[in-house]
Amino acid sequence: MDDRTAGAAGGPPEWLAQMLDVPPLDVRPMLAVGDDPLLAILHAADEIPFGGALVVDAPFNPSPLRRILAARGFSSYGRNLGPGHWRVFFHRNGRQDWQGDAEVEVGPEGAMTWREDDGLHIDVRKLKPPQPMMAVLRLLDSDEAGPQVVVHHDRVPQYLFPELAERGWRTARMTEEPANVRLWLEREG
Amino acid sequence: MLGGGLIMGAEDRLLPPSVPFRFFATAILMHVAGWAMLLVGADTLPGFQGGLGPGLAALHLMTLGVLSTTVLGAAFQLLPVATRRQLGPVWACRLTWWLYTPGVVLLCLGMAMQTSWAMHAGGCLVVAGLAVFAVLVARNLLQVSDLPAVTGHVWVALAALLGLAVLGLLLVADVDAGFLSRRGPFAAAHAVLAGYGFMGSLAMGFSYVLVPMFVLSQGVPDAVGRQTARLLALALVVAAGGAVAGSGVVAALGGVIGLIGIGVHLRAILAAMETRMRKRLEPFFRLVRLAWVLLPVSVVAGLAVALGDAPELTAPLWGWLLVFGWLLTFVSGILQRIIPFLVSMHSGAHGGMPVLMSRLVAQPPLTVHAVLHGVALALGAAGLLSGSALLVRAAAVSGLAGALAFAVFATLVFIRARAHSSKSR
Numbered sequence: 001m002d003d004r005t006a007g008a009a010g011g012p013p014e015w016l017a018q019m020l021d022v023p024p025l026d027v028r029p030m031l032a033v034g035d036d037p038l039l040a041i042l043h044a045a046d047e048i049p050f051g052g053a054l055v056v057d058a059p060f061n062p063s064p065l066r067r068i069l070a071a072r073g074f075s076s077y078g079r080n081l082g083p084g085h086w087r088v089f090f091h092r093n094g095r096q097d098w099q100g101d102a103e104v105e106v107g108p109e110g111a112m113t114w115r116e117d118d119g120l121h122i123d124v125r126k127l128k129p130p131q132p133m134m135a136v137l138r139l140l141d142s143d144e145a146g147p148q149v150v151v152h153h154d155r156v157p158q159y160l161f162p163e164l165a166e167r168g169w170r171t172a173r174m175t176e177e178p179a180n181v182r183l184w185l186e187r188e189g
Numbered sequence: 190m191l192g193g194g195l196i197m198g199a200e201d202r203l204l205p206p207s208v209p210f211r212f213f214a215t216a217i218l219m220h221v222a223g224w225a226m227l228l229v230g231a232d233t234l235p236g237f238q239g240g241l242g243p244g245l246a247a248l249h250l251m252t253l254g255v256l257s258t259t260v261l262g263a264a265f266q267l268l269p270v271a272t273r274r275q276l277g278p279v280w281a282c283r284l285t286w287w288l289y290t291p292g293v294v295l296l297c298l299g300m301a302m303q304t305s306w307a308m309h310a311g312g313c314l315v316v317a318g319l320a321v322f323a324v325l326v327a328r329n330l331l332q333v334s335d336l337p338a339v340t341g342h343v344w345v346a347l348a349a350l351l352g353l354a355v356l357g358l359l360l361v362a363d364v365d366a367g368f369l370s371r372r373g374p375f376a377a378a379h380a381v382l383a384g385y386g387f388m389g390s391l392a393m394g395f396s397y398v399l400v401p402m403f404v405l406s407q408g409v410p411d412a413v414g415r416q417t418a419r420l421l422a423l424a425l426v427v428a429a430g431g432a433v434a435g436s437g438v439v440a441a442l443g444g445v446i447g448l449i450g451i452g453v454h455l456r457a458i459l460a461a462m463e464t465r466m467r468k469r470l471e472p473f474f475r476l477v478r479l480a481w482v483l484l485p486v487s488v489v490a491g492l493a494v495a496l497g498d499a500p501e502l503t504a505p506l507w508g509w510l511l512v513f514g515w516l517l518t519f520v521s522g523i524l525q526r527i528i529p530f531l532v533s534m535h536s537g538a539h540g541g542m543p544v545l546m547s548r549l550v551a552q553p554p555l556t557v558h559a560v561l562h563g564v565a566l567a568l569g570a571a572g573l574l575s576g577s578a579l580l581v582r583a584a585a586v587s588g589l590a591g592a593l594a595f596a597v598f599a600t601l602v603f604i605r606a607r608a609h610s611s612k613s614r
Contacts, residue, residue, distance in 0.1 A: 129271070130402045134466060137405060141466075158203060158270050159402060162533035165543040188542075 012123075013077055017154070017180035019053040019089045020126050026057040028085075038065065045069055045090065054090040061086050070095045079114075081106060111135035118184075119148035125180075126154065133160050140167055140185070148172075151183040204265060206535040208282045212262025213528055215290050217599050219254025220521070220592040223247050224565075226301060228585035235576040236501040237508075239376050241364065246301035251512050253293045253315060256388050259520050261285060261322055263395065264343075266531060271339065271398050274332040277325040285325070289318025296361075305365050312361040316354045323347050338414020342394025345422045349386025352429065353379050371435070377494070378432040381440075384511045385447060385488075386425045392519055393417060393454050400458055400477075403526060406465035413457040420450030431495070440495040444488050451485050472552060475559055476522030483514035483566075505573045513588070514566055521562065521595060525555055528599060532606045544609035554598040561591030 025044055027037035041056060048054050054074070056062065066076045066088065074090040081087055105113050109131040112123045122139050124132035132153060137160075139145055149169075151157075156176060164171065164185065173184040227234075230243025237244050265285075269276045276282070292314025299307030327347060330340050356379040363369045394414075401408045428443025458481075487510035493503040529549040537543030565588035572580030 128408060129398070130405065130408060133402065134405050134407075138466060155273055158534055158538075159530075161537045161543050162530055162546050165533065165537065165545055166547060170542055 012121075012152070013075065013091070014177070014180065015053075015075075015091045015093065016077055016089055017125065017152075017177070019055060019091065022053045022055045022089075024055040024057040024087060028057060028059050031059055038068075041065060042068070045072060045074065048074075048090075048092050050092050050094075052092050054092075056088045056090065058086050058088065059084045062088060066090075079112065081112075107135050107138065109135040109138070111139075113139060116150075119150055120144065120146055121150045121152065123152040124154075125152055130159075132157060133163065136160060137163055137167070140164075140169055145187075147187050149185045151185060153181040153183065156181055157183075203535065203538050204269070204276070204279060204282060206531070208279060208286075209262040209266035209531060211283075211286050212258050212265070213524065214599070215286070216255045216258040216262070216520075216524070217592075217596050219250050219258060219293070221589065221596055223250035223254055224585055224589035224592045226250055226297070228582060228589060229301075231582040231585050232578040234505060234581045235573055235578055237505045238500060239373060241300050241303045243301045246297040248508065248512060249293070249300060250297050251517055252383055252388070254297065256512075256516050256520050257319075258289070258293070259524055260388060260391050261289065263523075263527060264322070264326060264391070267395065267398065268326065268329055268343075272329055272333045272336060274329050276329045281321055281325055285318050285321045287318075288314050288321065292316075292318055308361050308364065312358055316358060319350060319354060323350055337411045338397045338409055338418075339394045341415050341418030342390045342397075342421070345418050345425070346387050346390040346394070348422070349382045349390060349425055353382035353387055356382065374432050374435050377440070378429040380508065380511070381429045381432060381443075381491075382425060384516060385421070386429075388516055389484075390418070390421055392516070393421065395523075396454075396458060399523065399527070401461055401465075403467075404462055404465040404470065405467045406461045406463075409457045409461050413453065417450050417454045417457070420446060420453065424450055428491075428495075437495040437497055441492050444492045444495060448485055448488050451488065455481055455484075471526065472555060472559075473522045473526045476518050476525075476562070479563070480515050480519035480522060483510055483518060487511040487515045502574060502576075506570060509566075509569050509573055513569060518562065518566070521558070525550075525558075525595070525598065529602050532602055536606060536609060544606055548609070549602045549605050551598055551601045554594040554601070557594040558591045558598065561587045561594065565591060 025041065027041065030037040030040070041054075045054055050073070054069075056065070058065075061078055061080070066074075066078070069076065069090055072092075073094050074092050075095050076088050076090045078086055078088040107113060107122075109124075110127055111132070114121050120139070122136060124135050127135065136149075136151055136157075139149060156174070161171065168188040169185050170188055171183050172186045175182045224247075226243050227247035230245075230247055233242055233244045239245075265276060265282050292311045294311070295307045296311025296315055299305070299309075299311055326343060330343055333340055356375055359369065360372060360375055360379060363372060363375075369375060397409045397414050400406075424443045424447035426443070427446060428440050431437070431439030431441070431443055487507065490503060490507040490510050494500060494507045529546045532549055533543045533546045565584045567584075568580050568587060569584035572578065572582075572584055
């Protein structure tokens with residue numbers, strides 16, 4: 001824990017932490033009955049002020065929509081939550097980091113995991129304690145963890161640190177912002 | 190959580206370790222003192238239904254000295270982390286200890302030596318310390334809306350604290366003034382509010398956080414936590430009200446409601462534990478499980494007291510099962526888990542590798558404590574039921590030896606933590 005203030009590198013955009021509470025606009029039922037949801041989405045997007053968010057649930061990665069909204073100043077970040085379910089977070093920020101994606105798996109506690117260049121990521125934000133701790137420890141105890149895991153948390157997980165030490169993991173780095181704490185965990189030795 | 194209130198930084202959420210650990214160290218010393226005092230007053234315990242002396246002092250060394258002191262330390266440490274809200278200034282947490290601890294010592298000495306001024310001064314200091322604690326906790330809870338299972342129980346505990354403090358001060362003042370026509374009903378209501386209200390409700394509420402965390406299981410649903418808090422509140426009002434009014438039937442009705450609440454609580458905790466990742470339960474759980482058995486058993490003994498069945502047997506047995514059985518067993522089980530856990534947590538708070546919990550814990554003294562504590566409970570219950578002072582004395586000796594073993598365990602934790610800290614510097 002030697003770097004609490006440095007900016008995060010890799011992983012989802014910083015603004016994502018503020019979008020997790022936004023109720024999604026689920027267009028899958030419209031598509032299922034053959035209706036085109038584009039107008040409804042564009043109408044909803046028009047209502048979003050600068051700095052605001054729109055979250056869309058779709059049955060596929062809606063690339064054309066993302067490009068259309070990018071032209072209107074939205075950055076987007078997509079997560080594949082499972083077969084036939086993508087969740088795309090749109091943030092009206094002048095499309096500073098206009099597009100990113102992650103293939104995610106959802107664990108039994110509701111935590112999302114995905115792989116990036118710097119290792120396996122797990123997002124336990126918005127989970128009710130003790131589920132974040134369970135999800136992280138379940139991942140670390142599994143074979144898929146590898147030598148480094150990046151945890152996305154909405155608080156500094158004080159209770160987790162003794163359990164990490166007990167399992168031979170250390171917190172190599174931590175960045176902390178309101179509701180967005182990121183920890184880089186490394187396996188000892 | 191953005192805009193939902195002040196979110197603290199990590200350093201703010203962790204109080205200096207000296208705050209919780211001064212309470213825990215005090216509780217461990219009082220644990221030894223309580224059993225020692227019980228040994229002194231063992232002859233008076235069979236048939237005990239109230240009155241000053243070492244028996245009453247021993248009881249309060251356990252309730253105020255061990256149980257409440259542990260609860261204060263745990264609440265100061267755990268509540269701000271769990272709720273993510275400031276508890277209050279550190280000086281106020283320290284002030285609680287400085288008011289409360291001398292108060293407990295004075296009050297218990299006053300009770301043992303039947304000295305009015307010491308009881309009055311001690312009682313006032315204890316209430317003052319608890320008042321500071323209540324204000325700090327209430328301020329914290331007023332900012333929290335997302336932990337209803339825990340906060341509901343803490344609110345019930347604070348309400349019970351108010352009632353038990355008023356009744357306690359009345360009882361102390363009555364020793365000299367003699368304005369209460371019958372002390373027994375007020376003492377019974379005081380015991381109900383203290384044992385099941387303040388300490389019991391906090392134990393149940395904190396269990397909803399601690400047990401899932403220790404066994405790595407799903408939490409208890411909020412709806413269940415709200416339900417148990419409501420049932421407990423109703424049970425306390427009915428039982429304490431019935432006791433004060435001198436109506437055993439009403440008090441017993443409160444006990445029945447309490448049993449229902451306890452049933453819901455234990456069923457929810459056990460259901461959560463079914464989902465646990467940590468399949469093998471740690472040794473401290475043997476005490477926690479024993480306490481869970483003794484909790485409803487103590488209420489059944491309380492029902493017998495309320496219904497007037499052989500009070501010379503049932504009243505001391507109820508007190509024994511409530512304080513030494515359910516509460517002391519539960520608290521000593523939890524304390525042996527949270528002391529090394531918090532020591533480990535604090536050791537990594539400023540960077541560096543935390544000391545391993547497994548390296549802090551010396552299991553042999555804990556096993557000795559568990560065995561001797563169990564023997565003490567059995568001997569004490571047998572002594573009170575048979576009217577044998579010898580058995581109660583033997584129970585006190587066993588309990589005292591167990592308390593010393595517990596103190597050895599705690600001392601070793603701190604010695605090992607200090608060794609780790611010097612090595613990592």
